Amino acid sequence: MSEPRVAPDPAFAVLELYDEALPQVYGYLLARCGNRVVAEELTSETFLAAVRGARDGGPVSTAWLIGVARHKLVDHWRRVEREHRGLRQVYEEQPVTDPWDGFVDTLHAHAVLAELGAHHRCALTLRYLDGLPVAEVARCLGRTVHATEALLTRARAAFRRAYAGGRDD
DSSP: OOOOOOOOOTTHHHHHHHHHHHHHHHHHHHHHHOOHHHHHHHHHHHHHHHHHHHHTTOOOOHHHHHHHHHHHHHHHHHHHHHHHHHHHHHHSOOOOSSGGGSOOOHHHHHHHHHHSOHHHHHHHIIIIISOOOHHHHHHHHTOOHHHHHHHHHHHHHHHHHHHHHTOOO
16 A cells, blocks of 8 residues: 655745745835835735645746735735725814814813703703713603604703803803
8 A cells, every 4th residue: 555645735836936036026015115014014915825826726926926016015005095094084173063063161061061950961961971872862861752852952052052151252
């Protein structure tokens, strides 16, 4: 009985190509992104993709690796742009259309809130300080959603009147 033979891993083809292709792939990426850390990371991703490609039976060459590196670089740029776009949306200051949406003096606001009637104070506290949705505020107060919306409208108006009336600006 003969010993079972194990087929060699096709990824070894990448090892044979590694020494020749590494400077070219890394140089390609570094010249385009200008950042050593990013170029090193993308080079490692490129060679990992080469191992997967070799195991899938695809031909692996330096030109193919440069093509993979190009795709990895484009993916990196897209990822960075998505992150920056998200950060810009979060950090861009939105125009204030209602002056009450702007700066509110916290100590004065708490004092005004304490002066309001209990039903107004409770509704505003649950909605804006606790952050509950209107339906949940209605459930807590034992009211319908429409009645709670009306209560919140009256409470906001009372708060604005008291807030503006107590200031010496």
